[in-house]
Amino acid sequence: MIKIFDTHAHYSDNVYDNDRETLFKKMYEDGVASITLIGASLEESKKEKELALKCANAKGVPKFYYTIGDHPDEIPKFSPESQEGTDYLEVLENLCKTNGKVDAIAIGEIGLDYHGDFKTEEDYKNQKEWFKCEISLAKNLNLPIVVHSRDACEDTFSIVKEYMKGMNGIIHCFSYEKEIAIEYVKLGFYIGVGGVVTFKNGRKLKEVVESIPIEKIVTETDAPWLSPTPHRGERNNSSYIKYVIEEIANLKGMDAEKTAEILYNNALDVYGLH
Numbered sequence: 343m344i345k346i347f348d349t350h351a352h353y354s355d356n357v358y359d360n361d362r363e364t365l366f367k368k369m370y371e372d373g374v375a376s377i378t379l380i381g382a383s384l385e386e387s388k389k390e391k392e393l394a395l396k397c398a399n400a401k402g403v404p405k406f407y408y409t410i411g412d413h414p415d416e417i418p419k420f421s422p423e424s425q426e427g428t429d430y431l432e433v434l435e436n437l438c439k440t441n442g443k444v445d446a447i448a449i450g451e452i453g454l455d456y457h458g459d460f461k462t463e464e465d466y467k468n469q470k471e472w473f474k475c476e477i478s479l480a481k482n483l484n485l486p487i488v489v490h491s492r493d494a495c496e497d498t499f500s501i502v503k504e505y506m507k508g509m510n511g512i513i514h515c516f517s518y519e520k521e522i523a524i525e526y527v528k529l530g531f532y533i534g535v536g537g538v539v540t541f542k543n544g545r546k547l548k549e550v551v552e553s554i555p556i557e558k559i560v561t562e563t564d565a566p567w568l569s570p571t572p573h574r575g576e577r578n579n580s581s582y583i584k585y586v587i588e589e590i591a592n593l594k595g596m597d598a599e600k601t602a603e604i605l606y607n608n609a610l611d612v613y614g615l616h
Contacts, residue, residue: 344587344602347376347609348404348580350451350488350514350534350562354379354389357566357577365579366403372581375606376405378613380451380488382413384430387437395440404580407613409448410438413490414455417472431479438483447613449480450488451514454501457493470497477505486612487511488534495522503529512612515564519546520553527558532612534562537570537578540589551593556601560609561586 358365369377379394381387387410394408411434412418420426438446454469480487489511491498495518502511506529513526514534523533533554538544551559561583563569569578570585591601610616 343373344584344599345606346372346374346580346583346587346602347378347561347606348374348563348565348583349378349512349560349609349613350380350536351377351565351580352380352382352386352390353377353565354386354393355566363403366397366400369579369581370403373584374404374580376407376609376615377580378447378609379406379408381408381410382451382490383416384412384433384437387411387434391437391446407447407615408445409450409488410434410446411448411450411452411476411488412472413451414453414469414473417469419468421468422471422475427475431475434476435479435483438485444483444485446483446485447615448486448488448511449476449483450511451490452476452487453490454494454498455490455492456497466494466497469494470501473498473501474505477501480511481506481509486614489513489531490515492517499525502526502531510612512560512562514562515568516547516550520550523550523554527554532558532560532608535559535590536562536564536586537568537574537582539593540570540585541574542571548589548593551590556590556594556596556604557608559590559605560612561590561605 379390391408394406397406510530512532516533539547565578591598
């Protein structure tokens with residue numbers, strides 16, 4: 343049985359309220375050994391942390407980790423330079439700690455999202471300023487970042503290149519061309535690959551997988567979204583990563599079990615869990 347590390351999931355989502363514990367046990371039986379619960383707002387960060395700590399000593403379920411961050415569509419409405427902004431960063435920093443010790447494993451998901459005609463230049467500016475602020479938090483805590491980037495390729499790369507020197511992280515749900523993936527890899531970043539790589543119209547992501555070293559790929563679900571073929575359109579769960587691993591192995595011309603082993607170790611590397 344292959345060993346799975348889901349580097350990006352949102353299991354505090356209420357779509358799992360009726361069967362969360364049962365699902366965790368089933369996923370563990372299917373080879374899901376580790377899962378990172380991702381914060382995408384202050385409230386979700388609190389929920390994912392609470393869920394990770396609740397499951398810390400549970401038997402027969404995956405090992406859970408958590409991150410703290412704000413999806414760019416959920417960033418605070420105040421300026422980072424304001425007193426409220428300063429206080430908010432302190433809130434995020436404190437949330438990364440339990441009993442005074444940092445136990446969050448990354449800051450994220452953070453980044454830029456320019457998708458949608460309703461967004462303004464002021465929105466873009468605010469997103470960029472908060473992205474830089476949350477990167478500074480990651481640097482202060484010596485944590486990697488989990489980056490969300492949609493329709494914002496140039497600005498995201500520019501900020502990561504300038505402000506993350508000497509550090510790393512994951513470019514989550516990668517959606518750009520292979521050339522930019524190669525540039526992120528040069529910076530030391532890992533590329534998050536999920537269900538889209540199994541889609542018939544996922545050629546661009548397939549080309550990314552073919553073009554970068556397997557040592558710089560990590561697997562993810564973004565559960566409950568983006569289920570792979572043959573479960574496309576259904577509620578996603580970490581067991582389905584086996585289809586992602588099989589497709590990556592196929593694209594790389596590798597054995598699936600060996601591929602899974604490398605991908606699992608990649609997740610340990612980026613999150614500093616060895």
